[in-house]
Amino acid sequence: MKTKYFDLIDQTFDFPQEEFTLNNNELNFHGIDLKALIEQYGAPLKFTYLPKISENINRAKSWFANAIAKHNYNGNYNYCYCTKSSHFKHVLDEALKNNIHIETSSAFDIDIVENLKAQGKITDDTFVVSNGFKRDRYIKNIARLINNGHKNCVVIIDNYEEISLLDKEIDQTYNIGIRIASEEEPKFEFYTSRLGIGYKNIVPFYNTEIKDNPKVTLQMLHFFINTGIRDTAYYWNELLKCMKVYVSLKKECPTLDSLNIGGGFPIKNSLAFEYDYQYMVDEIINQIKQTCDEAGVDVPNIFTEFGSFTVGEAGGAIYEVLYQKKQNDREKWNMINSSFITTMPDTWAINKRFVMLPITGWDKEYERVLLGGLTCDSDDYYNSEQHMNAIYLPKYSQEKPLYIGFFNTGAYQETIGGFGGLQHCLIPTPKHILIDRNEAGEIITSVFAEQQTSEQLLSILGYDYGINQDLESITNEANIASTIVQ
Incomplete structure (x- = not known):
């Protein structure tokens, strides 16, 4: 038995x-x-x-290389690592061995980028895709990076006000992307992502705020699905809507040449896990190419932002x-x-x-x-x-x-x-x-x-200041009290 x-x-x-x-x-x-x-x-x-970090990066690169060759896709693939998944230096050091790029999501991420750049781990050829809702500190840090010569920083616009805020801080031309506010899965409590700009508003936003701005070059359309890249009707429907926006925007904006399909690959969560990564990449590349060919526009360079899948x-x-x-x-x-x-x-x-x-x-x-x-x-x-x-x-x-x-x-x-x-x-x-x-x-x-250690936790809680003196004082007081009782 x-x-x-x-x-x-x-x-x-x-x-x-x-x-x-x-x-x-x-x-x-x-x-x-x-x-x-x-x-x-x-x-x-x-x-x-x-070593698993490098292994997964190179697996993804090979899937996209295979799909690009299979479909005669005339665009490049760029692997970005989402630092928010794990900011630790040992993770970034390992990931950056593999000629990848970086996606940031907050102000202090830029400090990490500058630290890595000073060590030679990141170069001017490294794309820094700056995502997320941006306010004062994040804007200033992005501006500092660009003003110091990092031309390959692509600032992903999340709301209508960000371009004017960036213009005040950046003293030269810079590249941007626009994030699509994708519709969430039906089971979500809300219909549309709080991040990005609505599908219908992107082309008008380009024409009124970007087209005639001499400092700004629109380079990327950013498409992010919160549930990740999965073989579901919901994902394919959102990708199709994204491609319709890309085609319409490309016809208005010749400098648009990149599509960021944010939303990561799933990772193994049980011994029964099954996922056909190569099939998904093949189908994504195929659908993007078909849509562009039918519309008579050039296919975009592809960016992915893999965080959990990386680390x-x-x-x-x-x-x-x-x-x-x-x-x-x-x-x-x-x-x-x-x-x-x-x-x-x-x-x-x-x-x-x-x-x-x-x-x-x-x-x-x-x-x-x-x-x-x-x-x-x-x-x-x-x-x-x-x-x-x-x-x-x-x-x-x-x-x-x-x-x-x-x-x-x-x-x-x-x-x-x-x-x-x-x-x-x-x-x-x-x-x-x-x-x-x-x-x-x-x-x-x-x-x-x-x-x-307990000392570290006590220090965070504020108990470290004069702790030895306090203990000595308590001991002395106890001794005095004992003498009085005797």
């Missing part, structure tokens, strides 16, 4: 998979011995596997099951030594699912469990009701530690969780390590950040 955890996975999914394999009944990730990682660094533990599958989190609580006849709570709310906030905020697998115990019998975090918050859990599929793990025993891993957590979780800052119930941010490979393919690890 097949009752082991391995049997459950083997009969449910295709296993092993490219990134997940077993060695002596313990899980490996991209050939990394995760149990050895735990023995060296402990748990809880966050990690970033840097998501590089990240992971490892926890130890500390204890099992049996709350009733049916529910068993495996308590982890960290918090889901603080380390993977998307599991709590938007019920996001990640690949979850045990690292040890694959040769043990399995049981159905709920996973609970350390905070006192009732929402600090990860279970079947909240995340669709039942959770089965090797049976817990106090004699042998059970470690579990969550994978493909590399996008947004640190920034949303407030990396290095206050955490709910003062649960510390786990140790974070970087994993790379040398030229010989050997694994290299290093500590990016140690686990937060």
Whole structure:
């Protein structure tokens, strides 16, 4: 009878998979011995596997290169990384090894761009696509970048006022794009994105505000779908509407030569994940070319903004099951030594699912469990009701530690969780390590950040000022009081 955890996975999914394999009944990730990682660094533990970033960038480049060749598409492809997905230096350093471009979304992003440019990681040939709603600091930072000679900055206009604000700060000609305010999926609470300018208003906006402005060159139309690039009637319908705007705008504006199909590729969130990336790219390129050919206009250069796809599958989190609580006849709570709310906030905020697998115990019998975090918050859990599929793990025993891993957590979780800052119930941010490979393919690890200490948290809370003096004063007062009582 097949009752082991391995049997459950083997009969449910295709296993092993490219990134997940077993060695002596313990899980490996991209050939990394995760149990050895735990023995060296402990748990809880966050990690970033840097080579996966470059791998995904080059996968996407190859899909677009194949589609462009297949359809005789007379335009270039430019891969942009959305810094908002993960601003960390090690992520940008790895991504920029692959001749890519940058998409920014806030004022401080420009400071990062300038820092990378000073180090030679970004050059004047690097496109900086500045997206988002812009006000004073963001406008000034974009202007500084352009005034200092970065000609390949494309400012994506989000509202009618931004051009006048930019004109006041930029002392030379500059390039812009216009973001389309796409219609949201029917299940959304509102009909149209709060970002961008409506479909019907874009051509009139160009004619009244841009056409006769000698400082401004319209280069790009920006199309973003919040749900990402998916094979749905909704996505294809929005792309078709976008192309109608592009054709109309191109006929009015000869300098328009680029289309930004923002909205990223999905990433793996279960062992059953299936997505035909090459098919989607083929069909996008084909539909853009067909529309342009029928209208008699040149096809645009293609820009994509991939954030989660770039960095998501590089990240992971490892926890130890500390204890099992049996709350009733049916529910068993495996308590982890960290918090889901603080380390993977998307599991709590938007019920996001990640690949979850045990690292040890694959040769043990399995049981159905709920996973609970350390905070006192009732929402600090990860279970079947909240995340669709039942959770089965090797049976817990106090004699042998059970470690579990969550994978493909590399996008947004640190920034949303407030990396290095206050955490709910003062649960510390786990140790974070970087994993790379040398030229010989050997694994290299290093500590990016140690686990937060109480001193760091107390300092943020304002308790560090004169804390030693206060403690000494309290001790002296207690001694005096004791003497008086005696």
